[in-house]
Amino acid sequence: MKRLLPRLLMAPAIGTLFLWMIVPLVMSIYFSVIRYNLMQPDQVGFIGLENFEYFITDPSFMTATMNTLLLVGSVIVITVVFGTLIALLTDDPFPGRNIVRILLISPFFVMPTVNALLWKHMMMNPIYGVLAQVWMFFGFTPVDWLTDWPLWSVILIVSWQWLPxxxxxxxxxxQSMDREQLEASRMDGANYLQQLRYLYIPHLGRSFAVVVMIEMIFLLSVFAEIYTTTGGGPGDASTNIAFLIFKQALLNFDAGVASAGALFAVVLANIAGVFLIRMVGKNLDK
Amino acid sequence: MTQLQINLAMKVLRTILSWAVALFLFFPLGWLVLTAFKTELQAIAVPPLLIFTPTLENFTIVQERSDYMLYAQNALITSIASTILGLMLAFPAAYSMAFFKGKHTKDILMWMLSTKMMPAVGALVPIYVIAQTVGLLDTRTALTIVFTLSNLPIMVWMLYSNFKDIPGEILEASRMDGATLWQEFRMVLLPLTMGSLASTGLLCLVFSWNEAFWALNLSAAKSGTLATLIASYSSPEGLFWAKLSAASFMAIAPIVVFGWFSQKQLVQGLTFGAVK
Incomplete structure (x- = not known):
């Protein structure tokens, strides 16, 4: 009884998650070694690793991998750096701090599709967009963001959403900083930079780990922001792995190649996973 | 200047800077709200208009063009159903992991999280084929199931990290006093974990409401959520920003306001118990 009950309680969650993982995985493995194009239903049969070869030798593949890494890395760096600065800035009480907090957190609740459309049209449109107007006001030529800087535009949009x-x-x-310790360090003549280096940053250590972990989980599969703004283009300039697989599956109707790509994404996720488990294990295992 | 004056100046500077940063970051959202109440011509005016006579015509047109209420209803049903379902699955698992910690508890938790790291697109083709085969394509049931499963790892983690701060002795004491499992749950565990249940539920509600990948790929006219409604405004290049803004405003207002009110709860849960 003592051993059975805990297992019984865990079973539903573990069971469903296991199915959620293993069924698609097995099906993906199966689809990836057969010819499976929804547009050519008459062509079937085992083709070995041909789908993998196609997916990996596709020039889009390297671009998409690099874009994925660049996207995840840049957004994490941007949000951590600016997040820390803003948190430090608004740490001491000041008039209207609660309203400032509400303004700061709002973008997090906005759904990715709205976020993306808002930036695509009203901010980044090269003629009527707010950014174009600002550029013109200062006498610069407006930038066509989504065409000239597609990946960085997506990074900007995603960062805006995750910064809060x-x-x-x-x-x-x-908020849980030891105020007396801060006061004491000030008495001893520590300046703000020294406090930052020896008190604030070490205190934030665990929350850095949390932010990196959660963001990495969500950023590896950024999709809606690309789907609604650039559509992965121009060319493959803003296509990440997730979007490349989507293109293969639903635009080229090639479920076989898409499945091969999906398996690659699983491998990528697991590499990230091992890295995270090490880092998080060290920081959260208290 | 005296030290006092310097401190005061610093404080004024901080206040101004904080407000400036907050307004700057909020600006795109504020702009969206303003545009929702403009006419199409005002929306693309050069230079941009800050002062204008607000109109409600966009909201009427959006409701006529696409049945907003249907999408809102789908979003509400799928997010609430998947949150409840998820809590029902995650609660017992987290309870068991936190209070009957075994050798493999940590491994199981890490494995759960790793399923979340697999990009949803990796499962797209199989899930699509399954949904098609069993006739669940474009149904709220399919979306509910998928939302539940994709939130489940996060839910177990959040609940677990909150539960493990509760001393197990409290539960043991109640058992010593002869409480049944149900009484233990109802009288001891539930009151102690109400806060973490709320914050976990709130977060999943937000995630499901905003979920776009599965909503876009598994649903269409019948079971589409608000995320799909908004995406349908993305294809034509015509200038209809006012209507787009109105539709967006209606899609995000409920969850943003909801988020404002539950902000404290949400953050507490989100930190995975790592930040006190």
């Missing part, structure tokens, strides 16, 4: 999350975690973490 990082900020909020850091703000919460700073």
């Amino acid at each position: 999350f990082a900020t909020l975690i850091f703000v919460t973490s700073l």
